[in-house]
Amino acid sequence: MSDGMKVSVLYGVHDVRTETRPVPEPGPDEVLVRVTAVGACGSDVHYYEHGRIGDFVVKQPLVLGHEPSGVVVANGSRARLHEAGQRVALEPGVSCSRCAQCKAGRYNLCPEMRFFGTPPIDGAFCEYVALREDFAHPIPDALSDEAAGLLEPLSVGVWANRKARVAPGSRVLITGAGPIGLVATQTARAFGASEVLVTDVNARRLAVARELGATGTLDVSRESLSESAFEPDVLLECSGVPAVASGAIRKLGRAGRAVLVGMGGDEIPLPLAHVQNSEIEVTGTFRYANIWPTAIALAAGGEVDLDRLVTHRFGLDEVEQALTIASRDDSVIKAVVVPRHG
Numbered sequence: 041m042s043d044g045m046k047v048s049v050l051y052g053v054h055d056v057r058t059e060t061r062p063v064p065e066p067g068p069d070e071v072l073v074r075v076t077a078v079g080a081c082g083s084d085v086h087y088y089e090h091g092r093i094g095d096f097v098v099k100q101p102l103v104l105g106h107e108p109s110g111v112v113v114a115n116g117s118r119a120r121l122h123e124a125g126q127r128v129a130l131e132p133g134v135s136c137s138r139c140a141q142c143k144a145g146r147y148n149l150c151p152e153m154r155f156f157g158t159p160p161i162d163g164a165f166c167e168y169v170a171l172r173e174d175f176a177h178p179i180p181d182a183l184s185d186e187a188a189g190l191l192e193p194l195s196v197g198v199w200a201n202r203k204a205r206v207a208p209g210s211r212v213l214i215t216g217a218g219p220i221g222l223v224a225t226q227t228a229r230a231f232g233a234s235e236v237l238v239t240d241v242n243a244r245r246l247a248v249a250r251e252l253g254a255t256g257t258l259d260v261s262r263e264s265l266s267e268s269a270f271e272p273d274v275l276l277e278c279s280g281v282p283a284v285a286s287g288a289i290r291k292l293g294r295a296g297r298a299v300l301v302g303m304g305g306d307e308i309p310l311p312l313a314h315v316q317n318s319e320i321e322v323t324g325t326f327r328y329a330n331i332w333p334t335a336i337a338l339a340a341g342g343e344v345d346l347d348r349l350v351t352h353r354f355g356l357d358e359v360e361q362a363l364t365i366a367s368r369d370d371s372v373i374k375a376v377v378v379p380r381h382g
């Protein structure tokens with residue numbers, strides 16, 4: 041193996057540079073993985089545009105990218121789960137395995153979590169990464185490299201459906217038809233939801249939502265949700281727009297469940313009388329725990345189509361384009377960085 045690798049590094053707001061760094065050495069429990077595809081996520085864009093997300097501030101050069109797939113090329117001294125050549129999807133956050141949250145199975149809430157592309161932990165917009173071996177999940181041949189990377193956002197969608205207890209017969213409202221809304225839509229149908237209404241202001245995305253299983257869509261730039269006759273028992277809020285979240289909670293029927301997935305507004309107005317009188321449950325989600333095997337099964341079994349989400353591909357020299365394309369082109373659903381592109 042050559043001793044240098046290409047890396048795309050965020051130095052600050054609107055400042056991305058490609059440079060050469062040493063290939064990482066896998067620690068004793070780690071595998072070294074050659075990266076084959078990495079999805080570009082809204083949170084990567086947010087770091088690029090603002091240099092921070094809430095309390096996470098980019099204070100030193102940071103490698104973004106937390107939706108990677110790859111191939112195992114070497115094992116650390118104690119690693120034994122994978123053979124070289126194994127294709128894997130990388131679950132991009134390594135928890136401590138020791139704290140109370142980890143012990144309770146909620147490792148997504150581990151305060152010691154080291155998550156790719158979140159300061160100060162480098163991500164996967166590069167040629168090789170090292171990761172604890174149990175966070176590298178083998179994938180079947182049925183999954184493309186790009187689909188394997190998008191298991192990460194799919195895991196967010198599956199987690200949201202689990203939290204909302206979506207089950208056969210559920211009537212689900214999904215606000216926002218971005219990548220998370222679209223994987224949440226497909227998962228809801230796979231979990232047996234009989235009706236899934238998806239809202240957005242982008243007609244192209246709504247068309248994709250229908251293609252991927254939404255039973256109805258509403259373009260809220262033309263029609264208002266409040267006037268729709270649909271009475272959902274589950275809301276998966278994927279837009280991150282405070283007014284949309286409030287309006288959607290209002291639509292929930294008695295004992296409805298709202299799961300807030302989208303990020304954006306720090307606070308939302310809560311329709312308190314409705315929440316109280318109808319015993320609405322409102323919860324957030326933070327990443328996911330123990331969800332990769334389910335996500336792999338859904339994607340490999342064809343119940344969720346991840347390749348359909350990929351609209352744009354870029355090389356490692358073009359990460360800046362991958363992060364800005366959505367602001368220039370409304371046909372973008374998901375841009376993927378392919379290190380050996382072109």
Ligand SMILES: [Zn+2]
Pocket residue numbers: 081082083106107192193
């Ligand atoms: Zn993401």
Ligand SMILES: [Zn+2]
Pocket residue numbers: 135136137138139140141142143147150151152153
């Ligand atoms: Zn922990």
